[in-house]
Amino acid sequence: MKKSFIFIASFLIILISCKETSTNKTERSGEPDVYNVEDDNAKMNQAMVDAKNSIEEFKIALTSKNTSYEFFTIKQKFAANDGAEHIWVRDIQLVDSDFMGIIANEPVYTDKVQLGDTIKINRASISDWMYYDEGKVVGGYTIRAIRDALSPEEQAAFDAENGLIFK
Incomplete structure (x- = not known):
């Protein structure tokens, strides 16, 4: 459980204040880094569309009982004063036909939720999903978009810092 919280906390992604061709990282003392991406970033927007369009794959994996x-x-996207904030929700469960989970990141720009809140996922506001399959990331479309925008040196540091292996 600790591994999942640390992993998820590493990927708070906020869609504001950055150039289309770069990724701006805000480092916070004692907190995970925040990656800021402009609303019109084509690669990030496509990543969110791909995630939303493949949510059924996530649901199938979640309900599969596969132990790996x-x-x-x-x-999920939440309204913020100056745009939107995308926050990871952990411990996902399917209750009836709704996804439920716990807010996994300390919000920076929104006051709509707080760390540790249990929420029902708004399917219209899903911006990404992921899980591990034998230690490899499945999904994580927005994480991949951020990583792909980094220089090779930054990618190496990103991978080492987060211990990610993509499927």
Whole structure:
């Protein structure tokens, strides 16, 4: 569980204040880094569309009872004063036909939720999903978009810092 929280906390992604061709990282003392991405970033917007369009794949994995699958998370968009904030929700469960989970990141720009809140996922506001399959990330479309925008040196540091292996 600790591994999943640390992992999820590493990927708070906020859609504001950055150039289309770069990723701006805000480092916070004692808190995970925040990656800021402009609303019109085509690659990030496509990543969110791809995640939303493939949510059924996530649901199938979640309900499969496959013991090699773990750390199911969904990222949801929340309104903020100056745009939107996309926050990871952990410990995902399917209740009837609704995804439920716990806010996994300390919000920076929104006051709509707080760390530790249990929420029902708004399917229209899903911006990403992921889980591990034998230690490899499945999904994580927005994480991949951020990583792909980094220089090779930054990618190496990103991978080492987060211990990510993509499927």
